[in-house]
Amino acid sequence: MPEIDCNEKDTRDINRQIKALVADGEAEIVVRNPAARHNIAVGLIQPCRVLIDGSVGYYCVGLSDGPDVEIKGSAGWGLAENLMSGQVVLHGNAGNSAGATMHGGLVAVHGHAGARAGIAMKGGTLIIGGNAGYMTGFMMQKGSMIICGDAGEALGDSIYDGRIFVGGEVASFGNDAVIEDMTKDDETFLRETLENSGVKAPNSGFKKVVSGKQLYNFDKKDFARWRHAL
Numbered sequence: 001m002p003e004i005d006c007n008e009k010d011t012r013d014i015n016r017q018i019k020a021l022v023a024d025g026e027a028e029i030v031v032r033n034p035a036a037r038h039n040i041a042v043g044l045i046q047p048c049r050v051l052i053d054g055s056v057g058y059y060c061v062g063l064s065d066g067p068d069v070e071i072k073g074s075a076g077w078g079l080a081e082n083l084m085s086g087q088v089v090l091h092g093n094a095g096n097s098a099g100a101t102m103h104g105g106l107v108a109v110h111g112h113a114g115a116r117a118g119i120a121m122k123g124g125t126l127i128i129g130g131n132a133g134y135m136t137g138f139m140m141q142k143g144s145m146i147i148c149g150d151a152g153e154a155l156g157d158s159i160y161d162g163r164i165f166v167g168g169e170v171a172s173f174g175n176d177a178v179i180e181d182m183t184k185d186d187e188t189f190l191r192e193t194l195e196n197s198g199v200k201a202p203n204s205g206f207k208k209v210v211s212g213k214q215l216y217n218f219d220k221k222d223f224a225r226w227r228h229a230l
Contacts, residue, residue: 003030011039022048038076041069047086058095061088077114080107083124089197096133099126102143108197115152118145121162129199135174137164137209146190148202156209160216164209165190167202178212 004017014031018041021029028049034040038057041050044067052060055073065084074092083102090098093111100119108127109117115133118126121143128136128145134152137145140162150168157174164177165186173179186208194201 001028006033159211165206176212
């Protein structure tokens with residue numbers, strides 16, 4: 001399989017080489033020595049398999065549609081931001097806003113994730129094998145999030161739709177985020193999704209967090225409910 005060594009290359013050259021190999025129909029591409037560079041493997045819009053051997057910086061695999069990317073390291077902010085389809089597997093920890101605005105596909109973080117993971121998610125599945133930071137799921141609109149560890153303050157703040165599963169403790173719930181009873185479909189989804197991703201499930205089971213749907217329609221007569229969301 002072809003390999004790209006990032007040493008002495010700038011980000012633009014690295015991404016050009018990745019896309020050229022994808023266009024040539026290479027089944028798998030290995031990227032070595034990324035040295036936490038930002039914007040690696042962005043804008044991948046054809047099905048492809050990319051293995052990144054090392055840690056990456058901001059916005060890795062951002063603005064992509066259809067890739068299968070595995071990262072053997074940690075990542076900075078905005079991992080897989082605006083992912084449309086495909087999957088991104090990170091074996092380390094992720095910075096803030098992992099999976100932000102993703103529309104589809106799967107993002108699996110085997111370690112911890114920083115603040116605002118899954119902010120404004122519009123679809124797909126985001127898995128966090130460890131703990132998640134504050135305001136995770138902020139303004140989430142659709143999709144599913146699985147947090148196997150603890151969640152920080154303001155979980156699901158101003159959530160519109162979607163579901164967040166938490167295996168550990170929640171520091172505090174955000175505005176209009178409420179606990180809902182688990183269903184058999186939820187349990188099947190969790191079991192199958194975690195098994196397929198290789199992320200270990202917590203021993204204590206999950207809590208399900210959804211929207212209370214109290215912020216769907218603004219009412220100036222009940223402004224106190226909206227104060228924290230505006």
